[in-house]
Amino acid sequence: MAQDMTLLWGSGSPPCWRVQIALEEKNLQGYNQKLLSFEKMEHKSQEVLDINARGQLPSFKHGDVIVNESYAACFYLESQFKSEGNKLIPDSPAEQALTYQRMFEGLTFYEKLNAVIYYDWFVPEGERHDSALKRNREALATELKLWEGYLQKLGPGSHLAGPFFSLADVTVFPTVATLFRFGLSAEHYPNLGEYYALLKERPSIKASWPPHWSENPKGQDTLKDI
Amino acid sequence: MAQDMTLLWGSGSPPCWRVQIALEEKNLQGYNQKLLSFEKMEHKSQEVLDINARGQLPSFKHGDVIVNESYAACFYLESQFKSEGNKLIPDSPAEQALTYQRMFEGLTFYEKLNAVIYYDWFVPEGERHDSALKRNREALATELKLWEGYLQKLGPGSHLAGPFFSLADVTVFPTVATLFRFGLSAEHYPNLGEYYALLKERPSIKASWPPHWSENPKGQDTLKDI
Structure with a gap:
């Protein structure tokens, strides 16, 4: 299920880390990922710009669905995989x-x-x-x-x-x-x-x-x- | 249903306006509301501080539940009143x-x-x-x-x-x-x-x-x- 997901990320970036934690919590290990370097300006590379006009990390794709903002990706993962892994938004x-x-x-x-x-x-x-x-x-x-x-x-x-x-x-x-x-x-x-x-x-x-x-x-x- | 809701707000504040639009869209008219003046520093009044330690508007209460951040209030209203008014988060x-x-x-x-x-x-x-x-x-x-x-x-x-x-x-x-x-x-x-x-x-x-x-x-x- 996670094989059709790709995360482009940078080490130590809180927004990237949020998405990584959410993926782990929802048991979505096994997604494609690529660690890019902010120092080498790889967040402005064509590979990133192709899915993120802002040239920022994280950049996240699920099939044809692109959702790059970290909070947006967290809400999306919780909503689309509600019954997988841990429930992250309580009902009460x-x-x-x-x-x-x-x-x-x-x-x-x-x-x-x-x-x-x-x-x-x-x-x-x-x-x-x-x-x-x-x-x-x-x-x-x-x-x-x-x-x-x-x-x-x-x-x-x-x-x-x-x-x-x-x-x-x-x-x-x-x-x-x-x-x-x-x-x-x-x-x-x-x-x-x-x-x-x-x-x-x-x-x-x-x-x-x-x-x-x-x-x-x-x-x-x-x-x-x- | 909206009678147990109270919104403290300021005119022209985009965060306040977000919550007001969400309340209208969810058909929650009739909530208690009080327009406060930023110029008169009423957002730092005791009435606000009692429910919002940051002294900011909007400040929003539903029964005993306090949810002041405008995006938080929007998510909360959509989730708690999913079948009322207009659906604001699509399923697809x-x-x-x-x-x-x-x-x-x-x-x-x-x-x-x-x-x-x-x-x-x-x-x-x-x-x-x-x-x-x-x-x-x-x-x-x-x-x-x-x-x-x-x-x-x-x-x-x-x-x-x-x-x-x-x-x-x-x-x-x-x-x-x-x-x-x-x-x-x-x-x-x-x-x-x-x-x-x-x-x-x-x-x-x-x-x-x-x-x-x-x-x-x-x-x-x-x-x-x-």
Whole structure:
């Protein structure tokens, strides 16, 4: 069933990782895949542009159906393979609402992370300001406190929308893992630290762990004091 | 059924408008609502903070269920009221994939619009650069050409994901309407112009048209040359 799927992806990209986790959770192993290099600008290669006019990864194809946006691919896979693997959107109104709510807050979380760790990449040299980076770091700290509080309220061993694993975890865990890869302190954020430790042992996540993180387990310390 | 729903919203906010359109499409008229003023900072009032820690609009409650992120609320309403009003997510894999794909590209579209029309609002005075605003305008123009092409390919009278109205229109139409409110030229972008003209006559959209736009039909000309 997964033989007619193709994923073009880059290592360590949270959007790519979301789709990989979703594929694992839905038991869709065996799909065609190709690891491309952002450094070599392979996301702008003809192979990508043929299915993704934006020249971005992930680029995902299922038969003739193209669905490149990572959240779109996650919703598509859950909907089209509802009875395969793990159910990722709960039915109960309260659990479902919280799953959706955290998924979409997750986009803000991801944006605030990027605005700190990739500040120099996003902002050309002549336009950088210490005041802006400082504000971005403060905004990320505020965001982190929100998520720390969400997990605190749900109690030990929780996932992002409750006791169950859901699309909220599929989409937001890669952001959390990136935070720790960039030096976030589990002492400062104990609930996020516990969540990270729990989820990184999950089979779907282990199976899709960014290969360049495995090859070089030492990350950066950009976020150690945040 | 809608009597146990409450929407706190602001006029002209695309995220609020998305939820209003979804409620209309699902025949959930009669919900409680309160129009708040961004200018008076009412989105930071206790009434909002009680259900939305981020102090943002929309803030939406259904019984005890809180779901504030606009995309989350749209998914929630479609899922919980699947058989009410209009079906907003098609079942066919290709149509569903395109609906999801355009919905999530819509977030990029909205972001690129905001980076131009609210540049001075987002960037403090000492950090503004003509080069950045120029780049943002070019990025918006590139984005506009993509959407113009999508509509061109689907043919006259199309909606964003095909001949049918879907969650892609619910979530992206408010961005398109804001573009024209800020002076976008239908001569430069004829397919977007036609789409805008078609959709603004739709009952759900007429019923939720931003009241301050109706009171003062003249918008701005920020985007007239883009």
